[in-house]
Amino acid sequence: MIRINENFLSLKESYLFIEIAKRIRAYKEQHPDKQLIRMGIGDVTLPLAPVVVEAMKKGCDEMADKETFKGYEDSGRGYEFLRKSISGYYKSFGVEVDFDEILISDGAKSDCGNIVDIFGIDNTVLITDPAYPVYVDSNTMSGRKIIYANSNEENGFAAMPDDSICSDLIYLCSPNNPTGSVYTKEQLKIWVDYALKHKAVIIFDAAYEAFITDKSLPRSIFEIDGAKDCAIEICSLSKTAGFTGTRCGYTVIPKGLNAYTRNGDAVNIFKIWCRRQGSKFNGVSYPVQCGAAAVFTEEGQKQTKEGINYYMNNAKLIAKTCDELNIKYTGGINSPYIWLKCPNNMGSWEFFDYLLNEIQVVGTPGEGFGPNGAGWFRLTAFGSKENTEEAMKRLKKLLKKD
Amino acid sequence: MIRINENFLSLKESYLFIEIAKRIRAYKEQHPDKQLIRMGIGDVTLPLAPVVVEAMKKGCDEMADKETFKGYEDSGRGYEFLRKSISGYYKSFGVEVDFDEILISDGAKSDCGNIVDIFGIDNTVLITDPAYPVYVDSNTMSGRKIIYANSNEENGFAAMPDDSICSDLIYLCSPNNPTGSVYTKEQLKIWVDYALKHKAVIIFDAAYEAFITDKSLPRSIFEIDGAKDCAIEICSLSKTAGFTGTRCGYTVIPKGLNAYTRNGDAVNIFKIWCRRQGSKFNGVSYPVQCGAAAVFTEEGQKQTKEGINYYMNNAKLIAKTCDELNIKYTGGINSPYIWLKCPNNMGSWEFFDYLLNEIQVVGTPGEGFGPNGAGWFRLTAFGSKENTEEAMKRLKKLLKKD
Numbered sequence: 001m002i003r004i005n006e007n008f009l010s011l012k013e014s015y016l017f018i019e020i021a022k023r024i025r026a027y028k029e030q031h032p033d034k035q036l037i038r039m040g041i042g043d044v045t046l047p048l049a050p051v052v053v054e055a056m057k058k059g060c061d062e063m064a065d066k067e068t069f070k071g072y073e074d075s076g077r078g079y080e081f082l083r084k085s086i087s088g089y090y091k092s093f094g095v096e097v098d099f100d101e102i103l104i105s106d107g108a109k110s111d112c113g114n115i116v117d118i119f120g121i122d123n124t125v126l127i128t129d130p131a132y133p134v135y136v137d138s139n140t141m142s143g144r145k146i147i148y149a150n151s152n153e154e155n156g157f158a159a160m161p162d163d164s165i166c167s168d169l170i171y172l173c174s175p176n177n178p179t180g181s182v183y184t185k186e187q188l189k190i191w192v193d194y195a196l197k198h199k200a201v202i203i204f205d206a207a208y209e210a211f212i213t214d215k216s217l218p219r220s221i222f223e224i225d226g227a228k229d230c231a232i233e234i235c236s237l238s239k240t241a242g243f244t245g246t247r248c249g250y251t252v253i254p255k256g257l258n259a260y261t262r263n264g265d266a267v268n269i270f271k272i273w274c275r276r277q278g279s280k281f282n283g284v285s286y287p288v289q290c291g292a293a294a295v296f297t298e299e300g301q302k303q304t305k306e307g308i309n310y311y312m313n314n315a316k317l318i319a320k321t322c323d324e325l326n327i328k329y330t331g332g333i334n335s336p337y338i339w340l341k342c343p344n345n346m347g348s349w350e351f352f353d354y355l356l357n358e359i360q361v362v363g364t365p366g367e368g369f370g371p372n373g374a375g376w377f378r379l380t381a382f383g384s385k386e387n388t389e390e391a392m393k394r395l396k397k398l399l400k401k402d
Numbered sequence: 403m404i405r406i407n408e409n410f411l412s413l414k415e416s417y418l419f420i421e422i423a424k425r426i427r428a429y430k431e432q433h434p435d436k437q438l439i440r441m442g443i444g445d446v447t448l449p450l451a452p453v454v455v456e457a458m459k460k461g462c463d464e465m466a467d468k469e470t471f472k473g474y475e476d477s478g479r480g481y482e483f484l485r486k487s488i489s490g491y492y493k494s495f496g497v498e499v500d501f502d503e504i505l506i507s508d509g510a511k512s513d514c515g516n517i518v519d520i521f522g523i524d525n526t527v528l529i530t531d532p533a534y535p536v537y538v539d540s541n542t543m544s545g546r547k548i549i550y551a552n553s554n555e556e557n558g559f560a561a562m563p564d565d566s567i568c569s570d571l572i573y574l575c576s577p578n579n580p581t582g583s584v585y586t587k588e589q590l591k592i593w594v595d596y597a598l599k600h601k602a603v604i605i606f607d608a609a610y611e612a613f614i615t616d617k618s619l620p621r622s623i624f625e626i627d628g629a630k631d632c633a634i635e636i637c638s639l640s641k642t643a644g645f646t647g648t649r650c651g652y653t654v655i656p657k658g659l660n661a662y663t664r665n666g667d668a669v670n671i672f673k674i675w676c677r678r679q680g681s682k683f684n685g686v687s688y689p690v691q692c693g694a695a696a697v698f699t700e701e702g703q704k705q706t707k708e709g710i711n712y713y714m715n716n717a718k719l720i721a722k723t724c725d726e727l728n729i730k731y732t733g734g735i736n737s738p739y740i741w742l743k744c745p746n747n748m749g750s751w752e753f754f755d756y757l758l759n760e761i762q763v764v765g766t767p768g769e770g771f772g773p774n775g776a777g778w779f780r781l782t783a784f785g786s787k788e789n790t791e792e793a794m795k796r797l798k799k800l801l802k803k804d
Contacts (some may be wrong), residue, residue: 002570003522004661008677018648043473053466056689057459064455071445088743106508106684113682114516117543120405137681172500199403243471246465247687259406267406275410279539280515282508284651285690287458332403349770383617 006037007143008271011032014133016368019353027356035354040364042177042337044242046310048291049303052241055294057289073283078104078250079275085296095220101252102269102285104276104292108207108236108249112249113138113322114280115203115232118272119169126167128159128225130178130369130376132205135171144169152372157181157330157339170195172221173205174210174330178369178378179335179339180331188224195230201269202231203258210240210308212334228254232269239296239336239382243303248284248292250365266289287396311336315381315387321392325399336381351377360392409545416535418770422754429758433801438758438794441781442766444579444739446644450693451705454643457696461689474522479676480506480652484691487698488652489695496513497622501671503654505679506686508692509649510555510638512608515540516682517605519633520674521571521661528569529779530561532580532778537573546571554774559583559732559741569753572597572625575607577614580771580780581741582733584619591624597632601662603671604633607726609651612642614736618702635670640751641738641784643706648688716790717783723794727801734781738783741768745801753779761796 009154010054022041026034046054062068064130073079083099090097105111116138129148139146147167149159156177161170172191174183184190193203204221212219221227233252233359237243258266284292294300319332342351348365355361366373381388430438433437450458464470475481484500490501507513518540527541528778541548549569551561559581563572574593576585585593594740595602606623614621623629635654639645648765655675662667686694696702721734724742731742750767757763768775 001666002603002661003525004518004663004671004674005522006663008520008674009663011668011677014516014680036654041474044732045468045471045473047468047471048465048749050466053462056465060455060458060462060689060693063450063458064452066447066449068449069644070450071447071644072443072467072646106687109684110682117412118407120407123405134681140680141681201404242471242473244474245685245688247684259404261406261408261411264403268412272406272410275413275416278416279536279543280512282511282649285508286691287462289578292460340642374549396666 001336002237002239003004005141007141011137011140016365019222020364023353023356024362031102034360037387038362039388039391040362042239042380042382043244043281044239044311044382046307046385047240048242048246048297049300049307051297051299051303052291052294055195056287056291059290063286065070075317076277076281076372078102078284079286079289082293085293088104089296090220094221097220097222097252098255101255102253103253103273105249105251106247106284107238107243108205109134109236111249111251112203112205112234114276116142116169118269118276119201119395123168124166125164126161126170126200128171128173128176129371130366130373131171132173132177133369136201143233148370149183150372151179152327153341158187158210159181161186161191163194163197166198166201168198170200170201170202171205173207174215174218175208175331175335175337177205177208178337178364178366178373179280180335181339182212182334185216185224186219187382188218188221192221192226192230194266196226199222200230202227204231204233206233206247207236209235209335210304213312213313214334217334222252230257232257237292237295240308241300244293246288246291248288250386295389310385311381313359314383314385317388317392318379318381319390321395324395327399338379338381340377340379342375342377348374348377354393359398361391361394407543407794408634410542413539418767419501420715422764422766425758427763436762438762438764439785439789440764441785441790442764444782444784445646446641446643446645446653446713446784447525448788450630450648451643451697451698451702451709453701454693454696458689461692465688472688475688478679478683478685480504481688481691482687483681484695487695489700492624494621496622497624498621499624499654500657503657505655505675506647506652506691508651508686509640509645510636513534513651513653514605514607514636516678517636517675518544518546518571520671520678521603525570526568528563528567528572528602530573530575530578531773532768532775533573534575534579535771537605543771550772552774553578553581553583555730557742558590559686560585561607562589563593565596565599568600570600572602572604573607574604575609576620577610577733577737579607579610579741580739580766580768580775582737582739583741584614584736587618587620587626588637590620590623594623594628594632598628602632602657602664604629606633606635608635608738609638610641611637612706613738616713616736620734624654630658634659639694639697642710643694643696643702644709648690648693650690673703712787713783716785716787719790719794720781720783722723727798727800738782740781742779742781744777744779750779756763757797761792761793761800763796
């Protein structure tokens with residue numbers, strides 16, 4: 001008799017987004033004439049940069065010609081032209097990553113979810129609370145013990161390690177989803193030292209690195225001494241270049257990084273991950289890889305940075321509005337997320353309903369990202385300028401009235 | 403201390419293809435002037451159909467315009483337009499599959515490798531020997547017990563179940579890789595009855611269904627009564643439409659299919675798989691889905707079938723050559739693979755070296771697919787007409803001389 005992996009039954013249903021959709025549906029049925037402004041979901045709205053589209057179409061044309069057609073990619077790790085572009089991109093902000101340590105994926109979520117396959121289920125996993133749900137879900141599915149590091153108002157939603165607590169696999173995300181907080185180099189150094197001491201591995205989610213403008217803040221964990229001995233970095237073009245529907249990301253696994261057998265023998269992580277991917281993945285679509293490489297050209301950087309600036313102007317406006325309304329928040333600077341404390345001690349869901357009913361603005365209740373999110377709320381800067389302006393106008397009118 | 407998943411250490415290294423590459427390299431170093439004809443790897447050589455390229459480029463253009471831009475796909479299961487096309491394709495050969503049971507993937511290998519995540523590790527897995535290595539590797543990685551069903555010369559390399567042996571998860575591939583054998587409806591019915599009796603689930607790999615021309619042979623396991631209560635079908639556009647480098651496939655999970663908890667409670671497989679994918683996958687690139695949908699249009703079917711006919715003419719020529727040389731084989735009809743018995747009782751590797759050294763033709767030693775492949779050899783029809791003709795001319799000259 002076929003048995004299910006019962007760990008799946010321990011997962012929370014994704015009640016958060018189901019519940020959000022349900023409440024929106026109910027509202028719309030009662031108010032079919034009202035236009036909602038969606039600032040909840042983390043999806044982008046600007047189209048792909050022209051240089052990216054051009055490169056993808058050229059890639060398509062190559063697939064139409066026998067001489068330039070591309071079948072299976074030999075390694076499945078990504079074409080060298082793209083990996084070298086990304087290596088050059090790292091170099092542009094002072095980080096040395098060899099192209100041969102970079103693996104191309106169909107998005108950060110896939111690699112972030114699948115990477116746990118290669119680690120023993122007896123590892124203890126340390127995740128910040130609140131956090132991107134994939135970290136918790138992928139480890140729950142495989143039955144690992146999860147412990148939490150508190151991100152909260154006191155530490156500016158930047159959890160730090162407790163040296164007395166052992167853990168083996170650590171998830172960090174900076175700039176953070178959902179809180180928008182960004183670790184300083186000094187803070188990341190403390191995490192790296194903790195990981196080295198415990199022979200732990202850090203999974204560093206750098207999906208929002210392109211939103212960092214403050215040059216003193218680290219955009220990669222590999223800016224920190226020692227990180228190559230304890231960290232894997234996962235990154236994405238989803239927010240950097242609007243690839244949420246185009247699908248491309250990359251993962252950096254330093255060649256010298258090891259995990260251990262129960263006997264304490266070192267096993268090379270890069271090699272084991274390649275073995276995993278060799279059996280369960282067959283590379284990213286060639287035209288998509290062409291488009292991704294275009295992001296890292298001079299023109300591509302110029303065009304995609306225009307998009308990032310556009311979103312960051314929205315973020316600034318949201319942050320400014322919170323300032324004016326005396327609402328506490330993190331993020332908004334160096335991050336497309338604004339994580340705000342619900343005014344008047346409202347609960348996350350209470351504030352959700354309040355914004356939906358009163359001003360038809362949809363955000364995300366913070367407790368969907370973990371218990372520490374209770375009483376907090378996430379707004380994103382990925383909407384249009386017009387909608388963001390309109391939403392902030394309504395928000396000001398609503399809360400000043402109170 | 404971070405521990406590795408030690409199941410990975412039980413995997414065979416992919417010695418087969420490493421060893422093949424090594425021998426080719428050594429030969430080329432000694433004979434730099436010789437041109438090799440590669441009939442080993444299962445990659446296609448014809449370009450994408452014009453209608454597919456056109457649709458992909460149109461998809462790229464839509465990504466360039468704010469009004470038509472596509473971000474995250476809501477469900478991540480694939481756009482309805484593509485799932486409905488595939489449902490219609492099934493209907494064209496008489497199979498009823500609802501579009502809502504179809505999930506779009508970035509290729510059969512990903513779904514085939516990842517599907518094991520949702521089943522308990524205490525299931526016993528039944529795999530035919532020889533077989534596509536992903537079945538064995540993905541279950542070895544997660545530590546499941548594997549038993550084998552013999553495919554051999556006596557049963558025409560079409561293994562049948564032994565009713566006295568219990569198993570929970572069964573892998574079948576028809577038309578088979580590597581043996582080219584195709585199950586009849588009667589044979590598949592026996593497998594379905596076996597699965598139903600044991601409450602097992604069949605993972606049916608239909609990646610080569612488009613090569614079936616004999617209308618009496620099943621192209622989908624869902625042509626068999628009862629299959630919707632015991633089978634998942636995984637299919638791919640890689641060979642059907644030359645998508646090896648474009649990356650798109652699909653998986654059919656009947657909505658009523660269940661697995662069980664240790665207490666015997668039924669758990670819906672479709673729902674659990676969607677939960678897995680919701681955390682570890684984010685859908686297939688939009689332009690790729692546009693190209694995939696074009697495959698299933700009238701013009702797309704016409705154009706891609708021309709490609710299949712081209713390859714099948716190669717297959718016929720290889721089969722005819724084997725007939726003339728009195729070499730036993732399976733496949734070649736309704737399949738792009740020819741699985742031949744090495745002449746003069748040669749071993750697989752002996753025959754590999756013989757063809758490489760004497761006539762510069764590269765095939766795949768059968769034992770790379772499992773112990774029952776010893777003494778057998780795989781040739782593929784995916785090369786060019788010219789190369790296939792030249793290789794067969796050389797083969798005839800070589801073996802008639804013996």
